[in-house]
Amino acid sequence: MPYLAYNGHNYKMLFITDTIGFSMIAGSWLLPRLRPSLRLVLSAVLFLASWIAVVELSGSHQHLLFWMEPLTGNLTHQWYDVFPLLPWFALFMSGTVIGERISVYFHNNQLKDMDKMLLKTAISVMGVFVFLQVIKTILRIKGLEVDRGYLGALLFHGRKNPPGLSYMIFYGGSGLFMLYVLAVMIRRRVLSAFIDFLRMIGRNSLFVFILQYFFLISLNVLLRPCWTPLWPLLFLSELLMVVLLTWFWDSKGYNRLLTILHPGVWKEVVFIRKRK
Structure with a gap:
């Protein structure tokens, strides 16, 4: 991304999408094995342990602080921006307790x-x-x-x-x-139409995240537009592009391409067809 490359931070980022991905992978393994009460206990232990590490090791060697940041975070911020794995995974696990209850109510x-x-x-x-x-x-x-x-x-x-x-x-x-x-x-x-719009955004949340980052941050860094009282028009035009491209992506069902696990997807991407 242009901003990170310009400032030498392109290798020191842990986006929230990375942390969410880790949480979904680790959580999918833990959820069937832990009762809701145990998940809450695990969340509390992980959150407490991460903050003990942050507070007690805040004066440690720079190399330790550098590698602590993606795991627990630290107070010196060696990385440009980071969503540390342990505290956010703790939040994810506690959130699954509420989410599981919601799914039961909805199913019934x-x-x-x-x-x-x-x-x-x-x-x-x-x-x-x-x-x-x-x-x-x-x-x-x-x-x-x-x-x-x-x-x-x-x-x-x-x-x-x-x-x-x-x-x-x-x-x-x-x-x-x-x-x-x-x-x-x-x-x-x-407001059914508005709810349908929010559903579309939710179905394509990863794609929307990437789009909004490009239009609202990376593109502006590349173009470096001067400040103007008309900046809301620039913002709205970029927002409109995000919405239109998301609608196109959703209408074509391209979310099916956001995986590396299912061989059927690879066949579609590289145009491999079974021989008759």
């Missing part, structure tokens, strides 16, 4: 119960966030440093890299509430 056509579960979970998670922020405010009034160390890992909601607990539960709770709203809209058939 218990849509109202699913909506209630999503709303209660979202309120509970956001309640924990508010409680932690109250604690942070009290400790700050007493003169304690609450944005670093273990307190920072627990209370600082702006820490994304590596992700703190407050950061995860705030955005996780917000995401659950959005799921609740969408679930209600789908059940009541509100």
Whole structure:
């Protein structure tokens, strides 16, 4: 990617897509082997262990910190940008507990119960966030440093890299509430065209991610457009291209090409046909 190449960072990136891919592969092996309660325990242990490593080894040798960053993250940021594997995999495993419950409700056509579960979970998670922020405010009034160390890992909601607990539960709770709203809209058939549009984006999320990165970041780095008060038009035109190309990709069913596992896909790509 142009920006990374220009700044010498092209080999020091761990995109969220890489971390999601690792989580899906490892999670698909673990899910049938672990009950939901054990998954929650595993998530807590991994998250705690990663933050202990981050805090306790923050003053270690640069080589150790460099290799820690893709695994647990660190506070010195040797890499350009990274989504460390352990804390995000911990979030993934805890998310499977909610996702599994959603699938049971959906399979049994218990849509109202699913909506209630999503709303209660979202309120509970956001309640924990508010409680932690109250604690942070009290400790700050007493003169304690609450944005670093273990307190920072627990209370600082702006820490994304590596992700703190407050950061995860705030955005996780917000995401659950959005799921609740969408679930209600789908059940009541509100704005069906908009819901279909969101389904299209969801079906092609990897393709959309790559497209938006190209149009909104890489292309702008290559073209280096000057700032103008009309910049919203540039943004909207790039957004329109993402939507149109996604629609074309989806209409042709090209998601079937995003795999290296099924031999039938390779036959289609390289135009191999069985001999009659």
